[in-house]
Amino acid sequence: MTPTVDELDVRLVELLAAEPRIGVLEASRRLKVARGTVQARLDRLVARGVIKGFGPELDPAALGFGVTAFITLEIRQSGGHDPVAAHLSTIPEVLEAYTITGGGDLLCRIVARSNADLQRVIDEIVSYDGILRASTLIALAEQLPYRTLPLVGKAARHG
Amino acid sequence: MTPTVDELDVRLVELLAAEPRIGVLEASRRLKVARGTVQARLDRLVARGVIKGFGPELDPAALGFGVTAFITLEIRQSGGHDPVAAHLSTIPEVLEAYTITGGGDLLCRIVARSNADLQRVIDEIVSYDGILRASTLIALAEQLPYRTLPLVGKAARHG
């Protein structure tokens, strides 16, 4: 399998990550390649799904949701996960959810305005029928902010 | 405290999330407001930190890292978290890390090329001195992809 990305792709992605507002033209100047090349590379990366989008990254904390927590949900086996996921998707404070190993469990990342507010969010979550038990871990500090950039370099090196 | 965002901000953010490539001018047309207004709102949102950036969103799976897992690390109390975080930051497969409630524990999101590769990543993580024990949860499916948009609406409604 041919490498998903090459060295130029890496430099391009890193450049875009560092200075998202620069356009294709400016990027081509920085990378010392033709404008068409940058355009083609970008299109290819998007087409391959490596770049999912350029949407604005929102900061929950700046919106007043300063508390982050991870909650593990034990799901009643009958019924499956889908209805539960549907329920979770109606709660804005549930940012993401994964099914994980270990009988019928779900791991969610949630946010809240305060610890008291967190209680409300959790209550809302567990109000659903199919949820048997919930176990919450409050995030105290973000030791390593979400990042994917190092991965691109690794993908290019290995192939 | 005055609401961080108002209804126009919400529409703007949602529009940008749906179609990131449209410029300020096109956005102003869609929202039926003056271009300067959109520009001012955007600047304000960025200045307030609500919008952290417009960087490309990368998909680890498209880069060959199809396996996601969450790993809880028990840290030796003496020494603190910082050295451990520094160690983790050197491993590209560690996408984020949070300190969580429960004596000296760290929760990380990691990715790998395969289950076998996951073992390598875990080994690399636990190779560090200050880490006493690690417990891994493999993500089987993404029930709810990461999202923050609903939060903006909530923030605007509540205030």
Next chain:
DNA sequence: AGTCGTTCTGCGCAATCTGATCAGTGATGG
């Protein structure tokens, strides 16, 4: 060696967008 397919280059054009600015207007609050 010869040929093909792909990628990159360098160029040009028309159309569009950007950043900045300005005067006028309506709403808010002192």
Next chain:
DNA sequence: CCATCACTGATCAGATTGCGCAGAACGACT
């Protein structure tokens, strides 16, 4: 009543985009 603030609608020069094209470079295959 007046000051302040946000929004409007407009203008301007300059930069950028989307698009296509011909030629060169490169590797793969016959």
